[in-house]
Amino acid sequence: MIKLNEKMTNLIEECECDCKNAFENIEKIALSNQLKVLNAFNEVGIEQRHFIGSSGYGYDDIGKIALSKLFCEVFHTETGLVSPLISSGTEAISHTLFGLLRPNDLMLSITGRPYDTLQKILFGVEGQDIGSLKDYNINYDEIDLKNGDFDSESIISYLEKTKPTLIYVQRSRGYSQRNALSIEKIKNIFAISKRLSPNSLLVVDNCYGEFTEEKEPSDVGADIIIGSLIKNAGGGIAPNGGYILGKKQLIDRISYHCTSPALGDEVGSYAPGYKSFMQGLFLSPIIVKNSKKIALLTSKVMRKLGYKTIPENDEQSDIICSIQFDDSEKLVKFCRAIQNASPIDSNAYTEPSDMAGYADKIVMASGSFNLGSSIELSCDAPIRPPYTAYMQGGLTYEHGKIALNYALQQLLN
Secondary structure, three states: OOOOOHHHHHHHHHHHHHOHHHHHHHHHHHHHHHHHHHHHHHHHOOOHHHHOOOOOOOOOOHHHHHHHHHHHHHHOOOEEEEEOOOOOHHHHHHHHHHHHOOOOOEEEEOOOOOOHHHHHHHHOEOOEOOOOOHHHOOEEEEOOOEOOEOOHHHHHHHHHHOOOOEEEEEOOOOOOOOOOOOHHHHHHHHHHHHHHOOOOEEEEEOOOOOOOOOOOHHHOOOOEEEEEOOOHHHOOOOOOOEEEEEOHHHHHHHHHHHOOOOOHHHOOOOOOOOHHHHHHHHHHHHHHHHHHHHHHHHHHHHHHOOOEEEOOOOOOOOOEEEEEOOOHHHHHHHHHHHHHOOOOOOOOOOOOEOOOOOOOOEEEEOOOOOOOOOOOOEEEEEOOOOOEEEEEOOOOHHHHHHHHHHHHHHHOO
16 A cells, blocks of 8 residues: 655655746646647547547548547648557657658768667668668768757758758657757757758657647657657557658658558558547646656655756756666666556566667566556666666656655665
């Protein structure tokens, strides 16, 4: 049974007071985004009939068509692919890269090395032909961030000499030690990129960033944005899926890789229907609000206890709090406590283990209604120095406070 510790409660409430102004700003952002989402539902004209699924090829699936229109209205894009058949954000990114890049093209990441699960997509496996970008002779280069921000000087120097086919931005931190990149920073670097290399495609991995600010990367120059529906944009309701949104000509090309050049997005059925995806999108601004408050509160509390955390201040462009333990045992102990304070599989004893797409063993706390959902309260980490836990999500703010209280009891016991 979970019980609250009075000492931990007092510490958490003290930190809540420190968060008062930041929490008020988070509430304002949520209100703005909720209005935007509501207006999108009204503009598209969502009706009960759009909840119904389809079978077979999925021709003229009005629910699928309406769901894509809804996302495009919210994120201000020409068109998009929003589908339960996209298994993850990683798959959505893979479809995008293979849909847009051709042999001898060049992809440039301006946020350094992308997230762990993209490594095999980019570089393949030595001595094996697994169908990676490298196997197709697609070139890759990267420019690291500088002090957690775009290295504008290096990017300018690079683009003055070389014109990449595609410029890639990973908005959130992945398993790195940095803040998520704000919309203002993305806007500024995209303005530079478009001026120096106007034909380069600007692609943003938007995972964990949706609704954390009032604007999205698609509002400030991104040609394509990509995300998962078991993260922010699914609101904890969507059971699976991903989205790829952007310019029609580009989305068409990506759709040919998702299905085939003969079919594009004309096919693809989903018999269970689309209600959960639409309802999840509607709830997203509020669920993201809760998640941001939990992340900021956790950061404040852990810093008071002497741990290095991100966010270090009130700037938040994702829903994640990273906590550096410098000790694998404490890291695992904290993750286990989050698992034990979860509504589902609370009796599970989480152990670091191998996971598909990761080079290191991963410890994962995810006692969620939708398996692996990280908009629900979760905590995970690679078992490698500096032994940093990445805590994110939370369907309710109150659950986040309770889980934090319990985790502190276990950690300091």
